Amino acid sequence: MFALRGIAVSLSCFVLLYCLLSALVATAWRPLKPLHVAQQSVAAILFALRTLPLIASVVITFALVVPSFRLLEPRSIKGGMAMPVALGVCALLLIAYSCFRVVTAQTRTTRLVTRWLEGARPLKASTDSTVTFHSRPGTPPITLVGVRNPRVLVSETTVALLSDDELHIALKHELEHMKSRDNLKKLIFCFCPFPGMAKLESAWSQAAELAADDAAVSNQGDAVDLAAALVKLSRLVPVEAAPVCSMGFVADSLSQRVARLLAWDEASKSRRVRIRAWFVVPFAIAASLLVSIAYSPVLALTHEVTEWLVR
Amino acid sequence: MMKASSIFGLRPRLGPFEQLVLEKLWAYGSATVRELLADGAIHQAYTTVSTTLDRLYKKGLLERVAEGKAFRYTPRHTPEELQRVTTLDSIRQLLESGVPSSLPLSHLVEAISIHDAQLLDELQLLVERKCCELRDQKKIREKS
Numbered sequence: 427m428f429a430l431r432g433i434a435v436s437l438s439c440f441v442l443l444y445c446l447l448s449a450l451v452a453t454a455w456r457p458l459k460p461l462h463v464a465q466q467s468v469a470a471i472l473f474a475l476r477t478l479p480l481i482a483s484v485v486i487t488f489a490l491v492v493p494s495f496r497l498l499e500p501r502s503i504k505g506g507m508a509m510p511v512a513l514g515v516c517a518l519l520l521i522a523y524s525c526f527r528v529v530t531a532q533t534r535t536t537r538l539v540t541r542w543l544e545g546a547r548p549l550k551a552s553t554d555s556t557v558t559f560h561s562r563p564g565t566p567p568i569t570l571v572g573v574r575n576p577r578v579l580v581s582e583t584t585v586a587l588l589s590d591d592e593l594h595i596a597l598k599h600e601l602e603h604m605k606s607r608d609n610l611k612k613l614i615f616c617f618c619p620f621p622g623m624a625k626l627e628s629a630w631s632q633a634a635e636l637a638a639d640d641a642a643v644s645n646q647g648d649a650v651d652l653a654a655a656l657v658k659l660s661r662l663v664p665v666e667a668a669p670v671c672s673m674g675f676v677a678d679s680l681s682q683r684v685a686r687l688l689a690w691d692e693a694s695k696s697r698r699v700r701i702r703a704w705f706v707v708p709f710a711i712a713a714s715l716l717v718s719i720a721y722s723p724v725l726a727l728t729h730e731v732t733e734w735l736v737r
Numbered sequence: 738m739m740k741a742s743s744i745f746g747l748r749p750r751l752g753p754f755e756q757l758v759l760e761k762l763w764a765y766g767s768a769t770v771r772e773l774l775a776d777g778a779i780h781q782a783y784t785t786v787s788t789t790l791d792r793l794y795k796k797g798l799l800e801r802v803a804e805g806k807a808f809r810y811t812p813r814h815t816p817e818e819l820q821r822v823t824t825l826d827s828i829r830q831l832l833e834s835g836v837p838s839s840l841p842l843s844h845l846v847e848a849i850s851i852h853d854a855q856l857l858d859e860l861q862l863l864v865e866r867k868c869c870e871l872r873d874q875k876k877i878r879e880k881s
Contacts, residue, residue, distance in 0.1 A: 646871060647871065653863075657857055657861045657864055658861075660857055661854075681860065684860045684863065688867045
């Protein structure tokens with residue numbers, strides 16, 4: 427009974443925290459345009475913001491709620507189960523729905539990619555063996571598909587339409603998405619559903635495209651080739667919608683991307699600040715120290731909050 | 738001039754007679770009820786034409802100025818502008834409907850791509866200009 431009660435309370439806290447943080451992120455986030463940071467960093471910040479509710483609620487539940495319940499909850503208390511059980515069921519439903527979304531996205535992607543890969547051959551223009559081209563009409567011009575085994579699919583029309591340099595830089599753009607594991611990130615978004623997150627996801631998607639452009643381009647010639655490829659491929663109309671676990675070459679904000687590429691110069695690229703992962707380390711260490719020093723009072727406070735929840 | 742009947746998304750909004758009157762107005766530029774009737778292509782009573790013009794005015798498709806006891810009507814949009822407005826409106830309605838199927842979205846992409854042809858032409862021109870610029874710079878560097 428004690429264990430069941432503990433599970434119900436933990437799940438309740440998880441779902442409440444998740445909903446609260448998600449609502450906060452959905453309403454409080456703002457586009458990061460005014461910040462003078464590299465697009466890779468913008469994409470990373472937006473991804474962190476999008477996944478913050480899930481990660482924070484899991485961490486708080488396991489680091490505070492579960493230990494506070496185990497250490498401070500008297501084992502003999504009975505009753506007051508209705509609210510935690512109801513919220514626990516909600517949490518289980520949320521987890522089940524998230525899993526369903528992930529499985530559906532993966533299944534649809536796999537099904538579509540299998541169809542697109544029918545009769546596909548390795549692309550000679552690319553040195554990377556993961557790149558193939560497909561001939562099925564109505565497929566996207568260039569797209570990165572899959573999570574575990576990502577592949578770049580290129581249509582025959584694209585090969586015919588683009589010059590060697592344009593094709594090379596377009597492939598490089600997609601390979602940058604592969605390096606950043608953008609399809610996995612999209613799948614993670616499926617795992618943290620919450621209404622009102624579409625704009626944040628769209629901003630991330632746009633930043634990820636710009637980041638892949640920036641990473642692929644190393645000189646003005648590359649930038650112009652990529653812009654030319656973008657414009658040419660935008661004229662090709664895909665008949666089918668792209669699956670969730672894919673990053674298309676031609677996405678939204680075409681004008682913005684082309685304008686950025688045409689105005690590309692080495693100086694502006696180096697001026698933009700890139701926020702590295704290790705920037706977070708001092709904050710993480712400070713937070714860990716703070717929590718370890720004040721762990722007992724924090725546990726007591728957490729227990730009081732959960733007590734209020736049980737009543 | 739583009740026929741009103743061919744305008745994407747316009748059919749559900751305008752009746753056949755409204756479309757005919759709007760086409761005539763596009764052809765004239767501006768007209769009063771009497772001028773439209775004098776053309777001979779509209780075989781309806783004065784009040785019918787007047788009511789139709791009033792309805793088009795209330796739908797925001799026409800502008801009017803008083804001319805004696807009557808009104809002179811002018812189309813607010815060119816056929817191309819109206820096409821753009823109605824297309825965007827249709828797309829907005831489709832997006833707001835929250836259709837879960839991927840099929841309408843793919844049609845939406847198709848519609849957007851078709852109607853952005855002008856933008857793509859402009860972007861292509863910019864890219865070509867930049868290409869020429871780079872080529873010229875390269876030549877100058879090689880010479881020097």
